[in-house]
Amino acid sequence: MVRIMSAFVLIWLSFSAQSLELQGTLTQGSLIRGQLEPGAQLRLNDEPIRVTAEGKFVLGFGRKAALEQRLTIIGADGKMREENIQLSPREYKIQRIEGIAKRIMKPDPDNVARAQADAKRTRAARARFEQQTSWQQSFIWPLKGPITGVYGSQRFYNGEPRSPHYGVDVAAPTGTTVVAPADGVITLVGDLFYSGGTVIIDHGFGVSSTFLHLSKMLVTEGQQVKQGDIVAEVGATGRVTGPHLDWRMNWFKQRVDPALLVPPMAR
Ligand SMILES: [Zn+2]
Structure with missing residues (x-):
């Protein structure tokens, strides 16, 4: 399910106790804030990302960031799953x-x-x-x-x-x-x-x-x-x-x- 909230794109994926929510514009040069189920761990393109005890995290994508970004989530139950983020390209002045x-x-x-x-x-x-x-x-x-x-x-x-x-x-x-x-x-x-x-x-x-x-x-x-x-x-x-x-x-x-x-x- 994808919901559009004002300027933000919100993606919500739900698999029983597993969830991933992203807030921000999925484009190059964007700061994306997210929410995972509490206790989950996160990697972005294999790099560990800090997650708060409540499952909140933040990612930043540079001016020329690759359009495909790979998130690996290790749930509190130890199960690993992957989610790909697709960024839209930007044109610069x-x-x-x-x-x-x-x-x-x-x-x-x-x-x-x-x-x-x-x-x-x-x-x-x-x-x-x-x-x-x-x-x-x-x-x-x-x-x-x-x-x-x-x-x-x-x-x-x-x-x-x-x-x-x-x-x-x-x-x-x-x-x-x-x-x-x-x-x-x-x-x-x-x-x-x-x-x-x-x-x-x-x-x-x-x-x-x-x-x-x-x-x-x-x-x-x-x-x-x-x-x-x-x-x-x-x-x-x-x-x-x-x-x-x-x-x-x-x-x-x-x-x-x-x-x-x-x-x-x-x-
Ligand atoms: Zn300036």
Whole structure:
């Protein structure tokens, strides 16, 4: 049985005591939350996935994730079964950005070293495993404003191809407050070469939000925040052409699209 609930696709498979429920958009770049019978274990393409005592779990599929994904479920009774998930492919936009400063386009060796150290720091923050289960909440937009960049776009800076854009950009004046989209713990606060003022909020089980280009960071590492708490202010720091918030979401290394987790932007 397949039920469609608002923007979410819900799949419910029931075999006596066995069940698998998936919540989310079954597409590339999606965070999928799920429910198994309590006591069951889960593997995704043979990799063990943490499941809460109540049978809840979360998975993230990257921008170019394989369309066929294999779940192996080991029930509380020890019986193993397989379920395949079919993801729909996405088409990504091409975005051309001009007017990026030479300092940023061709960074000198000191800045290259700085950017590499920054990347190591963000990778470490996103690789953490936090026990909290705030990823189960309904996420909210961290601020309101026009969306000026979307997840997955292939980008050209001053005509040169660069890595895709993984966040959703919301334009707002410098100083506009940014709130936590869900509860979490702050795992990184820093001034990074490309992303400028940066904050990472860990929502648990590998799910994190990253905010880039901030003018002010109003939290400290290790601080626990609640959904709706003010954490920062919009800015134009790092590789940008104007003030905006770039909101990124990860499931460990996999980059997922925040826009799939929130209602359409209401203006
Ligand atoms: Zn951006």
